[in-house]
Amino acid sequence: HHRFWETQPVGQFKDLGDTSLPEGPIEPPSLLSDVKSEPCNLPAPYEWTTCDMDDERTCTEVYNLLSLNYVEDDENLFRFNYSTEFLRWALRPPGYFKAWHIGVRVKATKKLVAFITGVPARIRVREDVVRMAEVNFLCVHKKLRSKRLAPVMIKEVTRRVHLENIWQAVYTAGVVLPTPTTTCRYWHRTLNPKKLIDVGFSRLGARMTMSRTIRLYKLPESTVTPGFRKMELRDVPAVTRLLRQYLSQFVVALDFDENDVEHWLLPLENVVDSYLIVSPETHEVTDFCSFYSLPASILNNPNYSVLKAAYSFYNVSTKTPLLQLMNDALIVAKQQDYDVFNALDVMHNEAVLKELKFGPGDGHLHYYLYNYRVRNGLKPSELGLVLL
Ligand code: YNC
Ligand code: MG
Structure with missing residues (x-):
């Protein structure tokens, strides 16, 4: 009731x-x-x-x-x-x-x-x-x-x-209310296994040692895709075109214009970070990835007080496989000392999460619309929208 x-x-x-x-x-x-x-x-x-x-x-x-x-x-x-x-x-x-x-x-x-x-x-x-x-x-x-x-x-x-x-x-x-438009799941990619285990965010897997776990989650020192670089102000028009085209395939999605892209996606230190791939041949922006920074206070732990978490925001893959693109995002997040990289199973994320060594979280995130009815049974993959 x-x-x-x-x-x-x-x-x-x-x-x-x-x-x-x-x-x-x-x-x-x-x-x-x-x-x-x-x-x-x-x-x-x-x-x-x-x-x-x-x-x-x-x-x-x-x-x-x-x-x-x-x-x-x-x-x-x-x-x-x-x-x-x-x-x-x-x-x-x-x-x-x-x-x-x-x-x-x-x-x-x-x-x-x-x-x-x-x-x-x-x-x-x-x-x-x-x-x-x-x-x-x-x-x-x-x-x-x-x-x-x-x-x-x-x-x-x-x-x-x-x-x-x-x-x-x-x-x-996170709570169930009348009535979810769709229900998503958070997935977590460990970047700093020792700390995540120490603070109780994750547990050592069965028959795993700490050193095997550290090896499992190890990432390359630097990104692998040629032409991968941070987004700049001059990229706003190209990123807007790329993102609009990409988001048009989802049933429910944000309708970004250039002002929105400049605000929501231009890197802002410790808040939001975005990268793109410029084709070495055509010099066109072909792919894009972004994440926002939302730390968590660690309650009652003698050794740590803050968990540094990156949250996958909007990604667009046209030439570079999404798997490789998100792997590069993981690498830059690791370089920036994030402890964990989180992502929802929205858009095309689900297809790459397992292979990138994300594990499913225990909670759900329900999406709701007020005063708008959408057909029941919308899938997370039909959603092109990430809220903060
Ligand atoms: C919640 N999260 O069901 P009923 S998310 C919406 N969103 O109502 P009380 C919520 N409703 O079931 P408390 C809700 N949580 O009897 C509870 N409710 O119909 C409903 N937590 O009120 C609940 N932040 O004041 C019940 O509850 C009624 O004192 C009970 O306060 C709730 O930001 C809360 O989780 C969440 O600070 C404020 O627990 C409190 O418990 C709290 O007796 C920790 O309330 C922080 C937390 C929620 C994060 C979020 C999205 C909010 C969306 C709100 C709905 C917006 C509708 C659209 C409005 C614009 C429309 C236009 C046009
Ligand atoms: Mg109250």
Whole structure:
């Protein structure tokens, strides 16, 4: 039973088998004049705040809230530790709305205790490009859990999205809600076996020694594909063309333009990194790979406090096999001292993960659309979309 989600325009469990329901918006947009102009009601001790991510102090407050209260693994060994630079990048893409960076403070002390964000994106579902909000960073302080604050946060972000005449959203979560558009799995490629085992991220395999394990995951010192180099500003037009062409084959995908590519894919130190392959013959950009940097705090380990994790972002292979391209991505991630390289089984990833020595993780990541119904049974490989 989902007291809140049953009231929302999302696919409901009871409708799962119903093939008569059409694809597309679940309910039509309202008149803008009918969108409430007042914020949703919060319990008396709390007040809304709009978080100005340009402001150093606000950004640090958000960082502190998330670093102590955001997503943990099932065993509470690790917690996501998004950096301030990452948060600024994630929350200020082209055309972002400051009003969609929403906090809740304790009136009496002004302490920030809850957060939710949206950023605008164009998402293509089959032929239709839909303006949506990507909703992320929903967090309620540990001491305020289970008080039904989350539904109020979600209603408030929904109201502010509606005020921009946007009626759809996309989001991911580790929990099952009504109802996933598709369910993906994280795969993990060990780069630093000794540390991953020491901190409990992975275990020594059966009949494996540490030295055999280190040998198993060893990578070449330098990348193997001729013409492999870091992406630069001058590559934006070529990368945009390559990516648009590539993503057109997926059922649900991001609709990138050059401004988006410049923001989301141009390397930004310790945030996002991108590489491409220029054909030595034609001098054309033929292949592309990228990853973002999302460290995790290691909770209660005497030797280590941070796990350095790279997350596969968008990859495009046309001339270089995806296997080789991602292997080069692993090599640069290793050079940059990442401990683990994570990837979802979206796009064409599944086909190469095993051979690259990725192992399946235990959790799932569910993708959701708000106010948009897509045929049941969309496969992860039909998804050309990676959220942060
Ligand atoms: C979740 N992750 O089911 P029902 S992911 C959505 N996403 O409602 P309470 C969630 N809903 O089932 P708590 C959710 N987790 O009764 C729980 N819910 O209908 C639902 N964790 O509220 C839940 N961050 O306040 C239930 O729960 C209701 O105090 C219960 O707060 C939840 O960012 C939470 O995992 C997650 O900070 C804030 O546990 C808290 O437990 C927490 O009593 C650690 O809430 C951090 C964490 C979630 C990461 C993410 C995506 C969020 C998407 C939100 C939905 C957006 C919809 C689209 C809006 C725009 C629409 C337009 C146009
Ligand atoms: Mg609550």
